Amino acid sequence: MLVSALLTSVLINSGLCVLLWALYSSLRKRPDNYRVYAPRLLAECNSRAIDTFRLERLLSTPSWVARAWQTSEEELLSSAGLDAVVFRRLITFSLRVITVAGVIGVFILLPVNFSGDQLHDVDFANLTSNSLDIFTISNVKDGSNRLWVHFGAVYVVTIFTCFLLYNEFKYVSSKRISYFLTSKPQPGQFTILVRSVPVSRCGSVSDSVERFFREYHPNTYLSHVVIRRTSKVRHLVNDGKRMYRRLIDLRKERCAVKSQHGGLCGLFRRQSDIVNDYERKLEELEENVRLGQSEASLAGEEVRAAFVSFKTRYGATIAIRMQQVDDPTHWVTEAAPEPHDVYWPFFSESFIRRWVSQLVVLVAYISITLLFLIPVVIVQGLTNLSQLQAWLPPLKDFLKEPFVHQVITGYLPSLILLFFLWLIPHIMKFLSSAQGYISHSEIIRSACNKFLWFTIWNVYFGNVLSGSVFNQIYTFLEPANVPSRLAVAVPAQASFFIAYVVTSGWTSTSIELFQLFPLFLRIVTKPFKNAAGVIKVPAFRYHAIIPRVLFFGLLGITYFFLAPLILPFLFVYFCLGYIIYTNQFINVYSPKYDTAGKFWPIVHNSMIFSLLLMHAIAVGIFTLKKISLASSLLFPLPIVTLIFNSYCRKRFLPNFNAYSAETLIEKDRKDLNNASTAEFFNKLSSAYQDPALLPVRYSAAPDEETAPLLSSTETEGDGIS
């Protein structure tokens, strides 16, 4: 790539970003767009019945950038939860690494590279006509002593990154504990989920659970709720919900008809008939729901799993940590999620079924990751021009137009790729849910991990090794050749990835700010919706965004000494990210459930992997550049990094899986003196009641009263199938 081409790309994308920012800054002030740009604030105002005047003043201020910049960690924590804090720390962490690497890269390595003369002579008169390669390590002469500068840079950046990683891990770990210590008593803290409950032939699951925990946890056992097969009832309840919504709309229409066309009796009567008809149907449905509920309450519909609540957090944790019986496939315990975080559809009570589904998901994940490019290429091939002409004969002439021709051949393939890439986080989320996680938050966390490795494999290695997929795998089947293979392939893609940072990084972040898709949806659906409907506050898609940010971190770490020119662009990307995501956390997204910082170990692993990959590339490069002493002296670095990682895992990871006895007991003791504890325990026993089994009362309800009830059960999914 030529310097001029890069400059063009930067100019275009900067222009686009500036345009989107300007549009956002003006559009966000219009109350019409509050639902897109500040749904979270709007919902808060609605629920607290605050006048929208304050909101307007808040939003109309032009200094939203300053506000996002000044938002402290405490504010973010209180408004968006620990996960948002962890996400922002990921960005600041990346910023710090990129800054240090950038200073070294731009002020030391770049001049060294530029003054090398391995490649053809530099055209100083017309700088932009040079290839970007003159700024990369490829321009340093083979065997030149200047390469020791790069060697030193690799060491410095590794040590600095490890130092930061240690501090961050420590910080997030302590933050997690203090978050727990300051939290209110929550049902999930006192409850465990037990599966594979063995049942005697005549007894019920409930009896079995009761007997077991009374026997072996007599001092701490409180109560339990057996899980039931309620998928049928849940479907009925959902049908009822839909019908009820329609009914409300119809009633409104009837009122409107009445007031507008007071006299037109016919129209009014027809409307009334329809409403009556719906009311009758709804009553029937309600009767069915009630029947279904009483059926589901019978012992026969019990699933061999239960939520068991304890009197103390410590008691619950002991029950999770200890193997209950000699056969570890029975009475399998795990921490229960918070009630609103429970995810039902793939619930399976047996050890074997969960294990098999884990294996199946693993195989599916590996196949999707390895073979992702194959369907993409096939679909891209299917949509080439002659194919389209054959399929759509009427459009033949239209397709022959030069402009259309250009658009289709130029943009369709990359649109298809984008579509597939957009699909992947959803697929990963589906895979994770099929894997048997019981909570939304764990599913998101697992999907985040899956998508990260998918991205690294398909975007990084897919581009770097740019052969067929099987070729890539083959490279990794010969580990000894990996460094030399990478040393040739990675620097060759430097200019591609620089352009990638600018196009994909900058633009996607600005589009996130502009909320392009929700805005488009809002404009399109506006005529069909009444303004007073329920405000939908979206949740932040951690599983899609974190891997992307981490991927740019990977690019920064692996390319900083190869092509330092990438660093300023990454710096801009992370600055943009800091401002924009903070702003979105304050205004747009609202946390539905949180993992209390469990994303950090993923970040840590990804960074360690980036460092190791960088070392492998460096070893390969120095061998290729014929200073083998440097590559030999680099060997300790990955080993020390791995040892460092192992220490960090031992030191901090346990706190991300469970809390310590000290913390739990102290938290329990604090509660003892608390007046509200008794009330909490009263509620606890019914906290995990299946929402499908709660009493229904649509028909009796007047107009909007049951709306909260409806929305509260909305996130629960489709029941156990």
Add this chain to the structure above:
Amino acid sequence: MLVSALLTSVLINSGLCVLLWALYSSLRKRPDNYRVYAPRLLAECNSRAIDTFRLERLLSTPSWVARAWQTSEEELLSSAGLDAVVFRRLITFSLRVITVAGVIGVFILLPVNFSGDQLHDVDFANLTSNSLDIFTISNVKDGSNRLWVHFGAVYVVTIFTCFLLYNEFKYVSSKRISYFLTSKPQPGQFTILVRSVPVSRCGSVSDSVERFFREYHPNTYLSHVVIRRTSKVRHLVNDGKRMYRRLIDLRKERCAVKSQHGGLCGLFRRQSDIVNDYERKLEELEENVRLGQSEASLAGEEVRAAFVSFKTRYGATIAIRMQQVDDPTHWVTEAAPEPHDVYWPFFSESFIRRWVSQLVVLVAYISITLLFLIPVVIVQGLTNLSQLQAWLPPLKDFLKEPFVHQVITGYLPSLILLFFLWLIPHIMKFLSSAQGYISHSEIIRSACNKFLWFTIWNVYFGNVLSGSVFNQIYTFLEPANVPSRLAVAVPAQASFFIAYVVTSGWTSTSIELFQLFPLFLRIVTKPFKNAAGVIKVPAFRYHAIIPRVLFFGLLGITYFFLAPLILPFLFVYFCLGYIIYTNQFINVYSPKYDTAGKFWPIVHNSMIFSLLLMHAIAVGIFTLKKISLASSLLFPLPIVTLIFNSYCRKRFLPNFNAYSAETLIEKDRKDLNNASTAEFFNKLSSAYQDPALLPVRYSAAPDEETAPLLSSTETEGDGIS
């Protein structure tokens, strides 16, 4: 190798075995040799003060083979512990696998191989002059459909082995639990070891431990013993012990002098002077010991670690399982070994030091395993004839003798190899102890694992790949080429390994029966020892023997379809092993400490590895033999085996690390109703008292009374350095 050469080798070794058996059968009856052939029985008789008449009758019976054969598992369990049972089950398991593989191999595969004609024609007239290769898979024609018989055999043997593995794992696991349930209360069950105790500046470790466990385990905490730096005192105590032994000998001599040379006053007086001198020195030493003990009891000599005892086994297990404080490198808990099983020399209290020593040991282990052959080859080279002649000029003429020449060039290199191989289990044991294990039993278990992989690497791959060590490593850096590399190399070594089974397997087992080395030692030292000394009962060297047996299992599984001729020899080996080891468990060895069956997971892993290796070889062979369909159809087999292994680990392994809540609580409840429990708890608090801090009383003791005291502290090692 020719058939005739194998026959010769078999004949020679069979002769040797028969000779050793015959010698054993006759020598064991002589009371002189009881200390070698039945030290265990002798010690039991002594301790119970039984007349040796019964012992003589027991040992003089010629049918020791029948007795060993008939020994039931219960007898073995009660006399030699669960580890011996596990060891014998390993042999019966191998026997079963070898029997099934042998039936398939000898009656189906061998005829198929023999009737192939890939190699030169078979000389039927003179069978023994044929190469052994005509019995191997190499003799089957490339692409022949007969290879499908081998394919089927691979499947059948894999399925059968997995089936057996599952049952054995299940059996041993249940045996382990019932062993625990029927055991008497033991200090180790109620006690944990806690390290890295944080200490405030003014407080002592003891206070810190007391405060912590009273705070967070108030209901179950019983008592604690802080570990102290006692290496100095321990050295003094050991000196005292030595001096005391010498003193007893001197006193005896004096008595002898007095009775024999009643009149020779001078001699008697000189003896008396020496005795008095020793007594004075001993008194001084005792004073020093007492001083040292009181010094060590001061707070300053406390180590930041303690044995903490609990009122229930469940309480102790909870303390082990739970992370105690937020920093997992503090208050690190683990199960305490039984008091007599504690191993001091490498005790380190801090998390970091243990972790570093683990890393160092890991590096040392890998280097020793990978580079083992280098020092061997060097030393072998140093001892070649001309070198020896140069070093030892006086022996020049002697070394030139043809016989000496032959012996040195023929046997010295293999003797050196044998010496190094004999050294390895000791080195592995040392490495494991340096790794930071606190108990002898864990050290033995870990050394067993280490030696197993050492053997597989150096004996199996060392012979099979028979290039330089680096060449071997290089093979495994290209995983894709491993099967094809193995397919060429492994069958080529078939005849070597058949001979190896006969020479190393048969003979070593028979030498074990004959107790060659102890017998030799006994004969040599007999004139210098008095007959009434303490009887030393050796402990079975699990860490040296189990890997050897497993290695023969590996040979059987990987070679059964390549060269089925190996199977009859292995069958004989395992039969010998069954009889001989059972006999030795009854007569010779006595369990000093046991792991309660923790060796089984090592066996399981090794067998799974054997199966996977066999599959890799089979894939390579079928590709080489040009039926690639068969090698494709083999691919599911290793995957299914791995899945099977993962299931077994999930299902059974947890029981090898800890007992379940159910088991522990039930065992605790049984004790509640037991009268002897109170007494046990009284003893418990002093069970982990450092033996070096017990009061000494040599000088005051008359003659032999303190002997039990001495021997009880003998196994404790050298104290904390």
